[in-house]
Amino acid sequence: MTEKTLNYIQPFTDEPIRFISSEGEPLFDFTPEDIGLTEEDLKTLYYYMKLTRAFDRKGMFLTRSGKALFYVEVAGQEAATVASGYAVPENDWIFPAHREHGVYLVRGYPLVEMFAQVMGRMEVNKARQMPVHWGMRKLRIITISSPVGNQLPQAVGIGMAINYLKKDEAIIVYVGDGGTAEGDFHSALTMAGVFKTPVVFFVQNNHWAISVPVKRQYASKNIAIKAIAYGMEGYYVDGNDFLAVYATTKLAFEKAHNKEPVLIEALTYRYGSHSTADQADRYRDPRELEYWQKTWDPIKRARLYLQRLGIWNEEWEKELDEQIEEELNKAIDEAEKRPLPGPETTFEDVYAQMPWHIKEEMDELLRELKEKGA
Numbered sequence: 001m002t003e004k005t006l007n008y009i010q011p012f013t014d015e016p017i018r019f020i021s022s023e024g025e026p027l028f029d030f031t032p033e034d035i036g037l038t039e040e041d042l043k044t045l046y047y048y049m050k051l052t053r054a055f056d057r058k059g060m061f062l063t064r065s066g067k068a069l070f071y072v073e074v075a076g077q078e079a080a081t082v083a084s085g086y087a088v089p090e091n092d093w094i095f096p097a098h099r100e101h102g103v104y105l106v107r108g109y110p111l112v113e114m115f116a117q118v119m120g121r122m123e124v125n126k127a128r129q130m131p132v133h134w135g136m137r138k139l140r141i142i143t144i145s146s147p148v149g150n151q152l153p154q155a156v157g158i159g160m161a162i163n164y165l166k167k168d169e170a171i172i173v174y175v176g177d178g179g180t181a182e183g184d185f186h187s188a189l190t191m192a193g194v195f196k197t198p199v200v201f202f203v204q205n206n207h208w209a210i211s212v213p214v215k216r217q218y219a220s221k222n223i224a225i226k227a228i229a230y231g232m233e234g235y236y237v238d239g240n241d242f243l244a245v246y247a248t249t250k251l252a253f254e255k256a257h258n259k260e261p262v263l264i265e266a267l268t269y270r271y272g273s274h275s276t277a278d279q280a281d282r283y284r285d286p287r288e289l290e291y292w293q294k295t296w297d298p299i300k301r302a303r304l305y306l307q308r309l310g311i312w313n314e315e316w317e318k319e320l321d322e323q324i325e326e327e328l329n330k331a332i333d334e335a336e337k338r339p340l341p342g343p344e345t346t347f348e349d350v351y352a353q354m355p356w357h358i359k360e361e362m363d364e365l366l367r368e369l370k371e372k373g374a
């Protein structure tokens, strides 16, 4: 990154760090190359943001058609997830919270695997995780833990191991605004500051933790400022600005590799309900949603920026839409062909060798199911 861009990314600002306006206008004199992005990178980021939004629609569709039992939407948070994920070096580690779908996609997590997990297919841990709790060893993405904030001290522990083993690796750990009000946040940041672990803490502040608004999560002026107390830098970023998110995360990784933990707060907004087990219109003013969708939509802003650069047109948009639709449908079809876990799997894997009484229960159930023709 150039000196000029680095100077623009300052910790502890009162206003969020922003590269482009709501209309995709550059807010200072920079080129994509200044933050290490080519035109191809910009188009790739745009594609992944669109893919993330379209993935969500399919995920919701699968629950509505009874093919999945649960889903968590990420719509509205495409820039925060895709652009931060794009800035993670290949060999580094990712600890997601539960609303980081764009990170998985941009990291190359196969669509088929994602849908197979959502639809509870056998090969994915015998469907023993809730839908949307993805993880993949070879991509260095740690499986989501459902308890909010759990991943924070875990990530710092891995950071301590990296230091102990003297490896040149770093970690990004995601958390929501609600998660920052958990004790785990405090423990993790304390340890990270004291032991100088190579960790980037990335807070997606989407204004809500299910039905609890951010004003019930913190009394400070923002979350980023809390970093001061832990001896690290805190960056307050417009999470719906893909360039600001990318550049700040990239800078944070440089610092993390230098054993300086960093806190990033990305300001964004959740369009949908918390999950399919929630109904946001029961507690949220629809005007708030409308404001975010109309003014700050991350995909619209990226499109307007690409348009200014002359690398976007309607024809390409249409091609992308068609390509994405085809990719997603193909992946769903393939995932659906995979086997569901049989009832016997409920009894497996507790003991190395199944004891007689469990075997008896299992046989009884299987016999009953057979008799009922289930």
Ligand SMILES: Cc1ncc(C[n+]2csc(CCOP(=O)(O)OP(=O)(O)O)c2C)c(N)n1
Binding pocket: 098, 099, 146, 147, 148, 175, 176, 177, 178, 179, 180, 204, 206, 208, 209, 210, 270, 274
């Ligand atoms: C320890 C714990 N408490 C409560 C829950 C139920 N729960 C799941 S997600 C969530 C809200 C999280 O909000 P936030 O951290 O802002 O993330 P967001 O869902 O907005 O992405 C809650 C309360 C849980 N899973 N774990």
Ligand SMILES: [Mg+2]
Binding pocket: 176, 177, 178, 204, 205, 206, 207, 208, 209, 210
């Ligand atoms: Mg939240």
